[in-house]
Amino acid sequence: MNQEQSNTYETLFGLADPLPMQGKTAGYVKIPYSSDMSAYGFIPIPIVVIGNGSGPTALLLAGSQGDEYEGQVALSRLARDLQPEQLRGRVIIIPMANPPAAREGLRNSPIDGLNLNRVYPGDVRGRPTSMIASFIERHLMTESDIVVDLHSGGRSLRFAPCATVVDHVDHRERSRRLALAYAFGAPMVLISKGFEERNSSGAAMRSGAVRIGVETGGGEGLEKGLVDLTYKGLVNVLSWAGILTEPAPRLRKPAPVMEYAQVQDYVYSLAKGLFEAAVDFGDVVNRGDLAGYIHDPLYPMRPPVEVRFSAAGKVVCRRAPGPTDIGDCLLHLAHDYEEQVAGELDLAWTSTWLSDRSSKRKPRIRKPDSKKDTP
Ligand SMILES: [Zn+2]
Structure with a gap:
């Protein structure tokens, strides 16, 4: 054209x-x-x-x-x-x-x-x-x-x-x-x-x-x-x-x-450092499972901060860059939709x-x- x-x-x-x-x-x-x-x-x-x-x-x-x-x-x-x-x-x-x-x-x-x-x-x-x-x-x-x-x-x-x-x-x-x-x-x-x-x-x-x-x-x-x-x-x-x-x-x-729906579906960072996810898209997780680590290589001998899920669900979204700061969204989960009206789907x-x-x-x-x- x-x-x-x-x-x-x-x-x-x-x-x-x-x-x-x-x-x-x-x-x-x-x-x-x-x-x-x-x-x-x-x-x-x-x-x-x-x-x-x-x-x-x-x-x-x-x-x-x-x-x-x-x-x-x-x-x-x-x-x-x-x-x-x-x-x-x-x-x-x-x-x-x-x-x-x-x-x-x-x-x-x-x-x-x-x-x-x-x-x-x-x-x-x-x-x-x-x-x-x-x-x-x-x-x-x-x-x-x-x-x-x-x-x-x-x-x-x-x-x-x-x-x-x-x-x-x-x-x-x-x-x-x-x-x-x-x-x-x-x-x-x-x-x-x-x-x-x-x-x-x-x-x-x-x-x-x-x-x-x-x-x-x-x-x-x-x-x-x-x-x-x-x-x-x-x-x-x-x-x-x-x-x-x-x-x-x-x-x-x-x-x-x-x-x-719920705030627990989101995983946020409470530390500054480099985020390494432990999961990928489509992974199904339980409450308390490991979501990833936040590393601070300025202190190589310190173990990384462990980040855990506070709800069960499937991973649908994750942070792209490695560097992360307090308040950043790292991952979020979704769940199978439950019909609010029978047969609506x-x-x-x-x-x-x-x-x-x-x-x-x-x-x-x-x-x-x-x-x-x-x-
Ligand atoms: Zn957009």
């Missing part, structure tokens, strides 16, 4: 400009960023919109945390590959959601120190990262039926590849999220019971979209196998949603569903909730600019 076929790379969108419904448009969203040397300057957020006819809208995000690479590469590849004639509906691709952070390979923005995935709903009058969050929630998610937010462990962690779901008390909402996570086809679905108000899951919920996350790799690496897994998962999701008209091969069996595995309702496009309603706008 050459540049002409993808229309133009010079399309610029202001914060309130409508996005195209038809064709393929590659451009940038302007996040205003005024400085002494650039009074009318902006931060460019790359965006590719591919649409054809009526159907659901999928928002695909990567690079919210700038030290996570597989999703950024997989989404750029998908942006080049997808053509309007393959679709019924629309795909909005943001391969690098926080460029100031991502261009430097940093988790948080060097401009304002903020972590994009912790500042939703953001504020259009706030710092640049907060403005990006506001734009994504108010303008992109409100137009979207589903959201796939691609992550990895970043510089400090490595994740076993999985689709992630934030648990929800409403079993219908949980089921929609689980169906989407199953459709992605990662080797595992991981449910967390965390607080979601500040992240993209809470943002999607407020916008009436259903969101999953994806965790692949980390540790500042970029593995072809994980990029391919991510790309294939996105194709699976778009096919499941009926947005890609050519169906992807049906997945043979549902991935195992794991969950983590079977129901989610066979669910086609989005294509069932896709005859009715989500109405394009914008949220008000900010809470401050309304008395």
Whole structure:
């Protein structure tokens, strides 16, 4: 595909400009960023919109945390590959959601120190990262039926590849999220019971979209196998949603569903030194088992600090760098998910909730600019 076929790379969108419904448009969203040397300057957020006819809208995000690479590469590849004639509906691709952070390979923005995935709903009058969050929630998610937010462990962690779901008390909402996570086809679905108000899951919920996350790799690496897994998962999701008209091969069996909830599932460092893990991904451990050692080679004759698990479970995430300090997360565990409603996993595995309702496009309603706008 050459540049002409993808229309133009010079399309610029202001914060309130409508996005195209038809064709393929590659451009940038302007996040205003005024400085002494650039009074009318902006931060460019790359965006590719591919649409054809009526159907659901999928928002695909990567690079919210700038030290996570597989999703950024997989989404750029998908942006080049997808053509309007393959679709019924629309795909909005943001391969690098926080460029100031991502261009430097940093988790948080060097401009304002903020972590994009912790500042939703953001504020259009706030710092640049907060403005990006506001734009994504108010303008992109409100137009979207589903959201796939691609992550990895970043510089400090490595994740076993999985689709992630934030648990929800409403079993219908949980089921929609689980169906989407199953459709992605990662080797595992991981449910967390965390607080979601500040992240993209809470943002999607407020916008009436259903969101999953994806965790692949980390540790500042970029593995072809994980990029391919991510790309294939996105194709699976778009096919499941009926947005890609050519169906992807049906997945043979549902991935195992794991969950983590309690603080004891995490192993933290209480010493400074070099962490040597005693376990690997997929290992099943018991409470009290050895998790690893923290060494301090300045004192070679001292035995290393032993770190032990305070819960039983399966290892799904571990620290990537050797150097560690007090408060760092070293490992975390997950457990087999226990159904909260009998039969809910079977129901989610066979669910086609989005294509069932896709005859009715989500109405394009914008949220008000900010809470401050309304008395
Ligand atoms: Zn992340």
